[in-house]
Amino acid sequence: MATTVADQVKLDILSKTHTSDNENKLKEIARTFISDTVTVPTKEMYAYATLATLGDDVYFDPSTAALEAHIAKLTGKEAAIFMPSGTASNQIALRTHLKQPPYSILCDHRAHVYKYEAGGAAFHSGAAVTAVIPSNKHHLTLSDVEDNVVIGAEIHSTPTEIIALENTLNGTIFPQSEIVAISNYAHSHGIKMHLDGARIWHVAAETETSVKELCDPFDSISLCFSKGLGAPIGSCLAGTKEFVNRARWFRKLFGGGMRQTGILAASAAYALTYNFPQLKRVHALAKKLEVGLEEIGAEILSRAETCMVFYDPSSLGLDYGEIADRAGALPDPLFLGGSRLVVHIQTTEAAIEDFLRVIKELAEEKRKAGFVRSESKSSKLKDIYVRRIPEKPIQ
Known part of the structure; x- marks a missing residue:
């Protein structure tokens, strides 16, 4: 019998093992240290999301508008706009600020807007980027900015129009006093300030500083709901009403x-209400990782200021590949991505303990095989203090 067009079109994506597959995925996520983007919505988040409004966000959706209004109030800005991703939020912010070339953006050389957004500043905005290595190897200072900013009309240079800072950056907290100093300097020269605040929630939770205070020095702020907070999709971009209206055009x-973003906005609202309070526990688990690694004898390249630890196991005679192999061969595998260990709201304490046990067992095997601890390479690594497995781009 000939099939109908409807028969050809229909699709059922739910397999017979769909439920068990999801349960297994949750177990995997609980033991994944590669990124906090791996977090997934819970059943409770899904249930809340189904109650959201069904408007069309290109025109108007009440649930999404409520989220935007809340983020505007939370950041102390006039307005906010829901975005599909942090990259979209950052790049649309830059494009909205930049009006007439030539212009450049000054940022940390490790910044997401520079390294991990596929050259978006050049492609979307035609902007040059001045990527600065912090002199203190931790965060940009006013002195770093003053040494690299381009002010004036000297035709061989590209004027700095935006200073884009990231907080946290690789899990480290940018001192607010330094941000304020940079902001005052920038604004005195008519330079805009943008914050990639994908993980600003961690700073607020750890320092007990209001989000508004953290955002006050900036003209625009991007905040992520899926990175660390466990929502499925989305970021918000906040700024003046004029800025947000123009950003909506660029979006x-x-x-x-x-279109029907209410379910996504509701997921973000649930994440803010129920997942944000979990971040202090996340930070405590990251600190447990750091302390455990040091006790075993690994070198810490970047400490657990929030949810990340960077480490170097070479002083134990180990490399990241063999650690990942052993961890992946456990009855309940661990998933690793190099020097960076990221803890998130769905990481279990058992995963932390199992990881430290793997390191300890491998180190003991090396010692018994005759490995003699040599002088650490970490002093060199700290100059870049991020070493990753190349084939796994990190968010």
Whole structure:
């Protein structure tokens, strides 16, 4: 019998093992140290999301508008706009600020807007980027900015129009006093300040500083709901009403206008209410990782200021590959991505303990095989203090 068009079109994506597959995925996520983007919505989040409004966000959706209004109030800005991703939020912010070339963006050489957004500043905005290595190897200082900023009309240079800072950056907290100093300097020269605040929630939780105070020095702020907070999708971009109205135009131009976003906005609201309070526990687990690694004898390249630890196992005679192999061969595997260990709201304490046990057992095997601890390479590594497995881009 001939099939109908409807028969050809229909699709059922739910397999017979769908439920058990999801349960297994949750177990995997609980033991994944690669990134905090791996977090997934819970059943409770899904249930809350189904109650959201069903408007069209290109025109108006009440649930999404409520989220935007809350983020505007939380950040102390006039307005906010829901975005499909942190990259979209950052790049649309830059494009909205930049009006007439030539212009450049000054940022840390490790910044997401520079290293991990596919050259978006050049492609979307035609902007040059001045990527600065912090003199203190931790965060940019006013002195670093003054040494690299371009002010004036000297035609061989590209004027700095935006200073883009990231907080946290690789899990480290940018001192607020330094941000304020940079902001005052920037604004005195008519330079805009943008914050990639994908993980600003961690700073607020750890320092007990209001989000508004953290955002006050900036003209625009990007905040993520899926990175660390456990929502499925989304970021918000906040700024003045004029800025957000223009950003909404660019969001449409870039293809980022979405329709029934109420379910996504509700997921973000649930994450803010129920997942944000879990971040202090996340930080405590990261600190446990750091302390455990040091006790075993590994070198710490970047400490657990929030949810990340960077370590070097070479002083134990180990490399990241053999650690990942042993961890992946456990009855309940661990998933690793190099020198960076990221803890998130769905990481279990058992995963922390199992990881430290793997390191300890491998180190003991090396010692028994005759390995003699040599002088650490960490002093050199701390100059870049991020070493990753190349084939796994990190968010």
